[in-house]
Amino acid sequence: MKVFDTMNARSESVDQxxxxxxxxxxxxxxxxxxxxxFEPNVETGKAVRWKIGMxxxxxxxxxxLWRQWKEIDGSQSLAFTMLTVNSDEHPxxxxxxxxxxxxxxxxxxxxxxxxxxxxCQSVEEARSFLRLYPVEAMHAEPYPLPAxxxxxxxxxxxxxxxx
Numbered sequence: 001m002k003v004f005d006t007m008n009a010r011s012e013s014v015d016q017x018x019x020x021x022x023x024x025x026x027x028x029x030x031x032x033x034x035x036x037x038f039e040p041n042v043e044t045g046k047a048v049r050w051k052i053g054m055x056x057x058x059x060x061x062x063x064x065l066w067r068q069w070k071e072i073d074g075s076q077s078l079a080f081t082m083l084t085v086n087s088d089e090h091p092x093x094x095x096x097x098x099x100x101x102x103x104x105x106x107x108x109x110x111x112x113x114x115x116x117x118x119x120c121q122s123v124e125e126a127r128s129f130l131r132l133y134p135v136e137a138m139h140a141e142p143y144p145l146p147a148x149x150x151x152x153x154x155x156x157x158x159x160x161x162x163x
Contacts, residue, residue, distance in 0.1 A: 009065060009081040011107065011130040015123065020081060023065040029118055029126060030080055031061040031109060038143065039096035050096065051143035055136070061114050063107040063129055083107045083130060091135045108133040 009020045022028075036053035054060050063083045071077055087093035087105035094103045107130050109117045120126040 007082060008084045008104070008106075010104070011083050011085050011127070014065070014083065020065055023067045023081075024123060024126075027120055027123070027126060028066050029120060030064045030066040031114055031118065032064045032080060032082055033059055033061050035059050037062070037106060039093075040098075041096055041142070042098055043095060048142050049144050050140050052092075052138060052140040055139045057139075058111070061109045061111070061117075063109050063117060085130055085132060087132055090132045092138055092140055093132065095140075105132055107131070 009017070014020045014024045035057075036051045038049050038051055040047040041050045042048070064080045065083065066078060066080045068076055068078050084104040084106055087096075087103040090103070090105060093105035096105075097103055109129060110133075113129070117126070117129050120129075
């Protein structure tokens with residue numbers, strides 16, 4: 001595991017955390033393209049995986065930061081982190097994660113603003129993108145993982161049967 005191995009960066013503290021502040025201050029902004037993302041919904045008392053995407057089924061882009069470092073062998077590696085915002089007041093995104101935990105959501109960049117995000121000239125300009133996506137443009141539904149297959153029982157060898 002890498003020292004800075006994490007998938008999410010809290011937008012409120014991205015400029016203060018050692019793991020993200022350099023990429024933020026250097027405007028190493030990226031977009032993470034996807035069709036959907038998944039979050040756990042525990043409204044029933046049990047975590048149920050939900051699939052979240054755009055209401056029209058279009059791909060979406062999550063705001064992120066990227067960083068590069070040199071591996072021990074001298075090769076270069078790249079990583080990204082997704083930026084998140086508080087979603088306590090969002091009609092959809094507040095439904096996810098454990099009760100009592102702060103509700104968080106990834107930042108979805110509007111399709112018409114992707115170029116603007118990537119070409120931000122200041123952290124103040126970049127910070128203006130860090131907001132919740134309109135609920136009416138989103139769709140979410142339960143999407144549980146398929147049931148796991150039971151482990152195969154290995155046959156007992158003939159030698160063990162004789163004992």
